[in-house]
Amino acid sequence: MKQQVKAAEGKLGILTPGLGAVATTMIAGVTAIKKGLSKPIGSLTQMGTIRLGKRTENKQPKIKDFVPLANLEDIVFGGWDVYEDNVYEAALNARVLDANLLRDVREELQAIKPMRAAFDRNYVKNLDGKFVKDIDNRYELALAVMDDIKNFKAENNCDRIVLVWCGSTEVYFEPSEVHQSLAAFEQGLRDNDSRIAPSMIYAYAALKLGIPFANGAPNLTVDIPALIELAKETDTPIAGKDFKTGQTLMKTILAPGLAARSLGVNGWFSTNILGNRDGLVLDDPDNFKTKEVSKLGVLEDIFKPEVNPDLYGDMYHKIRINYYPPHGDNKESWDNIDIFGWLGYKMQIKINFLCRDSILAAPIVLDLALFIDLAKRANLSGIQEWLSFYLKSPQTIPGVPAENDIFKQLMKLQNTLRYIMGEELITHLGQDYEEELIETV
Amino acid sequence: MKQQVKAAEGKLGILTPGLGAVATTMIAGVTAIKKGLSKPIGSLTQMGTIRLGKRTENKQPKIKDFVPLANLEDIVFGGWDVYEDNVYEAALNARVLDANLLRDVREELQAIKPMRAAFDRNYVKNLDGKFVKDIDNRYELALAVMDDIKNFKAENNCDRIVLVWCGSTEVYFEPSEVHQSLAAFEQGLRDNDSRIAPSMIYAYAALKLGIPFANGAPNLTVDIPALIELAKETDTPIAGKDFKTGQTLMKTILAPGLAARSLGVNGWFSTNILGNRDGLVLDDPDNFKTKEVSKLGVLEDIFKPEVNPDLYGDMYHKIRINYYPPHGDNKESWDNIDIFGWLGYKMQIKINFLCRDSILAAPIVLDLALFIDLAKRANLSGIQEWLSFYLKSPQTIPGVPAENDIFKQLMKLQNTLRYIMGEELITHLGQDYEEELIETV
Amino acid sequence: MKQQVKAAEGKLGILTPGLGAVATTMIAGVTAIKKGLSKPIGSLTQMGTIRLGKRTENKQPKIKDFVPLANLEDIVFGGWDVYEDNVYEAALNARVLDANLLRDVREELQAIKPMRAAFDRNYVKNLDGKFVKDIDNRYELALAVMDDIKNFKAENNCDRIVLVWCGSTEVYFEPSEVHQSLAAFEQGLRDNDSRIAPSMIYAYAALKLGIPFANGAPNLTVDIPALIELAKETDTPIAGKDFKTGQTLMKTILAPGLAARSLGVNGWFSTNILGNRDGLVLDDPDNFKTKEVSKLGVLEDIFKPEVNPDLYGDMYHKIRINYYPPHGDNKESWDNIDIFGWLGYKMQIKINFLCRDSILAAPIVLDLALFIDLAKRANLSGIQEWLSFYLKSPQTIPGVPAENDIFKQLMKLQNTLRYIMGEELITHLGQDYEEELIETV
Amino acid sequence: MKQQVKAAEGKLGILTPGLGAVATTMIAGVTAIKKGLSKPIGSLTQMGTIRLGKRTENKQPKIKDFVPLANLEDIVFGGWDVYEDNVYEAALNARVLDANLLRDVREELQAIKPMRAAFDRNYVKNLDGKFVKDIDNRYELALAVMDDIKNFKAENNCDRIVLVWCGSTEVYFEPSEVHQSLAAFEQGLRDNDSRIAPSMIYAYAALKLGIPFANGAPNLTVDIPALIELAKETDTPIAGKDFKTGQTLMKTILAPGLAARSLGVNGWFSTNILGNRDGLVLDDPDNFKTKEVSKLGVLEDIFKPEVNPDLYGDMYHKIRINYYPPHGDNKESWDNIDIFGWLGYKMQIKINFLCRDSILAAPIVLDLALFIDLAKRANLSGIQEWLSFYLKSPQTIPGVPAENDIFKQLMKLQNTLRYIMGEELITHLGQDYEEELIETV
């Protein structure tokens, strides 16, 4: 496949609808890294390595030296928000990064000013920002967003653009007819159908222009037939949804380990305390319901109780999110896991994760942006399941069950990179070492 | 390959040198399971499933329905010990299983009486058992063990035999010349060379008879050139060493997850409290040194600090084992893990595992026995690296670096089963779903 | 005072309205203890000691050897419930104690059969028991309860009786006029006023007969002016309310320690998981509200934020109770406490308490019964604040602020015992050692 | 007693032998507090209140408004060290306080320069400081220290001086004849007897001048008959030893709570991880032995297993201290406590304390200094047991058993303050509320 991958020449513009805690932490970080002030810890594209060939060959290049990714030097940032704060001000307000650190990149961040948002308050009740486009019709809004993108590209002399949704979580709703086909969706835009969420307008604008789009929130956004159709039509890669961080990350690491050993689970209690804006919203039982549904699914998928009823058929899974201001953005989780082993004997695992939510999410934004840009250049289009490694509710090709086990997701990601570069896939079978040995002897 | 696998016909004898906590918990358990009193939780061979073909095919048979393993009904148990207690008495003394449960399998367990041990107290100082073979010369001892095996096989009408070392951990020593070739080793046996440990005598006897041997303790045993040579010569599969349970199991689950995300680690503190005989021994700084070396290696191997110096180059790893009688066999661990993410921001993970050591180890004995018997019938011989999934210090073909990541180990195990059965290996690439979709459209 | 205390001669009948988890655990326990099968761990009256005189005198008798308490041998048990199960059956259903242990006291427990309850389902919605008195009028009910008590006393040849409420928590309500005076209350009984809760009927019956009454639930019950008046009128001691166990016990131990050192607290997050009937009820946000109010008060009272605004003025206190069936009666709590010290530097304390609710509550029932019987014989009447040591929401003499610090409560309890017995009170001043020393020199 | 307390007029000089982490954190803090930059959190003398009279009187003055303590405004700091760094430099090196905070008090701290130390490297092997007095004879050294004190007093225009030992922990040794009487000790000084530790020289110098001395390390220092004798002779108050912080603080809070309820304990496992200089030293098994002995005693004293054999007779208590550089001065502890209740049922408590050692110790230095100065003015001399509230191994009048329960210690401290000021002692009996009520009615 290698011949087909276009080189990462020229500048890449990363645009985020939403310039809040996560997006500004990512932008401030990349800026500090470019200045040599820090390292891109937590970013697989920048720090990660990949094994090629046999273990005995000892070939483990950095991923960024193996696949042709955009250089950090060649990245330009932009975005939209409903508040007019520049990225420096927004980052200060988010209180994720140290004020001292932000001071060192102040000038660069102050220069990044949001574009006016495509917004509808019915989708995020607790936001009162006024920096929104003064356009009522959804189709007109989409055209305006396309203009924003084109202008940004021209002004910043970009070769390529990608979008990563970093906006607030929109209210929960089920897809309806207007989302079922591209035709219906475009008609809905023109009719200003209120079932089309703002995030979908950004996604439509991007895909129409052939620009990759990844979604970091649990909203539907690109996870509807209409936009999947558009993505295929314009040969554009898409990925979603919901950045995988914190407790869910931990679950998709631990649960596969328990399942690997056929250890039973009869209870998993997860509680979270966090004091940022996200926590306040999720403290409300109604808002939480949406998040809960998606979060609960992760364990079901990994344990497959229908296939393993004796081990996981009676598992009681409960997740609580508690607003707790003393901890700010430091989202802490405590899990109690009741497992059972040989002859049903009970054991317990307790995990206390003192984590920082936006610190875990920021490198994911960067990786998704760089990889989805690679996908575009490698002519991969539509749903990029290999990016599910980064996502809490991975979008899959319709009919294909999702894979939440982070190790299978990593395998998929790495083998996709090998596949793109024409390298042999790795199966970990390893019978060849034995065969080699025999030949040698 | 499928045609080559012989069917699992007739009886399989599982013999364990050592009938202590682990072995008796395994035997009592299998007996209870056969009587329908319990389920073989924690055993991959009995409870585990394996995916075949594409996710959309939804084929997930039980492993025992996919590969031809010996049935539990067809297993007979035996073993050696330096104490004369039958399995019922030994299980009671071990205090792992409930006396009520043991009462239900009393008769069967009482019928299993140890054979006299091949023993040398210099290798396990704190044992004073007298139920040992009254033979001085190591070669004579090996012949006596072979006789034991043959007699057991005949008396119990077995078709096949496997050995799994469940004896005490022998003292630490480095391999020397006598261990370097089969010739030197056999000479050493005849010369009664004191550098040949008792466990090696059992292993020699088994391999000489073409009987598979797996090692559950951290002793060298089959991990020496002489016995690897013998294994190849007699076409016998071997595997070792040290059952992977408890804290190390947890580490080889969690560490790959952190590494997957390129999260840095600057400290990992592990403490254990346990009150069984094993704990008493390991409370001694000298004895612990051996165990520590092997335990420390696990993280090194997974994190590869030489390849990822920015992430793991400064990791401080400390392991403490504390004898604490109030907990008996309930080995509890507490880990504090200091990680860092984006821009070096620090986070912490604390894990408290209230585990039961022998409960985790027992199904491993069973699985190793059944799988190594399968390997024999599938004509796989020498080191079975695919069984490293169960082992703390996996033996690999000389020159091949060990793989401690439990998920790669699982992949290796599953792809080996698919390979044995002539099924397609799984790479998790998944580009075929996309291609299928295109064809459909 | 000593001369006034009557001896504990003859039998003491302990009657509990409610023969559920707590009451049956207490009764089964005392029965096993009498048979020499166990020890009364957790009971201050049975196991506790008290220091008398100076430290140098080394006088530390057992409390039961110091004050004249009823002997366990002289206790008889009885009670009321809305279910007809005898105490053996009820204890089995409660699943607190091991079936093996219960078998050893089966006969004794089967002999204890409940009396028909005075019940009104409006006060405990989720109970459908039918073993209730077929009497509609509250005054008639009270008379029937008095008859029950008198009959029990006569049949069991008791010298004295005490009542301890171990019934379900009744719904929350505020006291109104009918509770404000004895006259209004008695009129209300006759008018069958629905604001008089069943627990108040038992309390009225007891107090009218001069029988001490303690309340283990958070219901008002004796915490109303009418019944306080009656208690004084009939010279009867009363105490309430809500047994202090689990997380609250831990809080009233730890919080005084932090306050002692002037360490600030800006957050205290408490979560509980429990799977018994109580947990199911409290999982409902409405039912929990009542419990929460009382639980939250404990820290306020100990930290006194109005007196110490710099230390505790901004404390965020949150309590969650989660129904989690896998744990049954094993109520587990996890607390995260955010404290700050010198110059505002932050520290954290995490407490994970794997507790057993009824095991902690059972000895409290016994102690309250024995001490309130002592109070009666020592001519102490009305509210016995010295028993607040056992209670989550201690009743105090009107106008006197409650004391929740368990160490001040213990001091009060011990000095009350010294006072009753005419011993010198202890102030821990200790200047006398110095003075002695001087005299000696 | 009130009439006897002299007012706190003029300046108080606080001198610390040892200007390391604890002393500089204290000095920097008081300086910041004086400048209004921070609050004296954790200091009972500054933040604490004391109840006077009955609860209903609601009199809770601040301690500093109740007893005549030196004002922070009137304090001057000084000290000795074997390194020449001024307090600013030493505080930076200690890495306890934020560099930003230290910058705000830089000038004041730079002005405080150590005096040359009285030092003997045999007592602290791992220190190589050269800023020591060039005097060999111990008696001469004592005279030189006296001169230092007098000069400091004069130069700083102080009214009164106190010394608090904040130097390194000296090696363990048992007292011998030279420590048994003042005469022997003074002879030893003159003979330059090597059994007299440097800390004793400072203590001797101070006491000889009638200057109060408190000891924050586990060294003997003033805890020898010779210096107790001197203290009485010169009417000087003394207190020791070992600041009570961290895990031991937590233990003396929690253990009294368990004992109060007669809950049994069969195991208490305590592990600590810390990465400062103290941790490095204590990682060595030999050095740790000393600390361990004193730490172990705390629980014995509180639980009194000889008085309560059924509850605490079989308690297994184990303490481990682990050097773990990633945590620096953030000493973290994890405790597992195995308790048992009613009928022997087992429960567990796990405590994870993320603490900061010097932050907890600093306000103790201040409080000890202010209170021991008060003692002097109140004519209290010799061992001040009421200060045991702050100390891990409280010194008591010979023959009087120590009291480690922090709540009894607090009671003792508060009643001593009431006693000094002629206020009524508090017994928490509270029968007076009842009597009042009766009188009212």
Ligand SMILES: NC(=O)c1ccc[n+]([C@@H]2O[C@H](COP(=O)([O-])OP(=O)(O)OC[C@H]3O[C@@H](n4cnc5c(N)ncnc54)[C@H](O)[C@@H]3O)[C@@H](O)[C@H]2O)c1
């Ligand atoms: N670990 C994590 O932080 C994490 C993990 C998973 C998912 N997420 C999701 O990522 C998203 C961003 O998280 P955050 O912490 O940065 O939140 P945030 O509230 O700090 O930032 C969101 C920003 O989006 C803006 N916004 C909302 N609607 C918009 C619109 N229509 N157009 C333009 N801007 C809009 C808001 O004004 C706000 O500034 C959220 O949806 C969150 O649920 C975050």
Ligand SMILES: NC(=O)c1ccc[n+]([C@@H]2O[C@H](COP(=O)([O-])OP(=O)(O)OC[C@H]3O[C@@H](n4cnc5c(N)ncnc54)[C@H](O)[C@@H]3O)[C@@H](O)[C@H]2O)c1
């Ligand atoms: N989770 C686990 O329990 C676990 C994990 C990893 C490794 N292991 C290893 O498994 C082995 C067994 O563990 P266990 O808990 O059952 O120990 P155990 O002490 O209960 O049993 C070991 C038995 O081996 C016997 N023995 C010793 N030397 C012998 C010899 N030469 N021949 C015959 N018998 C001999 C002893 O008498 C004893 O009965 C140990 O080496 C242990 O380190 C256990």
Ligand SMILES: NC(=O)c1ccc[n+]([C@@H]2O[C@H](COP(=O)([O-])OP(=O)(O)OC[C@H]3O[C@@H](n4cnc5c(N)ncnc54)[C@H](O)[C@@H]3O)[C@@H](O)[C@H]2O)c1
């Ligand atoms: N640690 C603890 O267990 C704990 C702590 C504090 C308070 N409490 C309180 O103690 C009480 C008893 O707890 P439990 O765990 O035994 O509950 P439970 O539900 O097991 O038992 C309560 C019993 O009371 C009976 N009952 C209800 N109303 C009655 C009435 N009017 N007359 C007679 N019987 C009646 C019920 O039928 C039931 O059998 C509850 O109110 C609980 O909130 C318990």
Ligand SMILES: NC(=O)c1ccc[n+]([C@@H]2O[C@H](COP(=O)([O-])OP(=O)(O)OC[C@H]3O[C@@H](n4cnc5c(N)ncnc54)[C@H](O)[C@@H]3O)[C@@H](O)[C@H]2O)c1
């Ligand atoms: N929470 C706590 O920090 C805590 C708790 C209990 C006890 N302590 C004790 O307090 C003492 C101080 O602790 P730290 O953390 O500040 O230690 P540190 O090592 O930072 O400081 C001790 C200082 O004493 C100096 N010193 C040693 N011998 C001396 C001498 N003879 N004369 C003058 N100076 C001398 C050293 O040079 C060093 O600067 C230690 O003994 C420690 O064990 C501390």
Ligand code: NA
């Ligand atoms: Na919760």
Ligand code: NA
């Ligand atoms: Na430890």
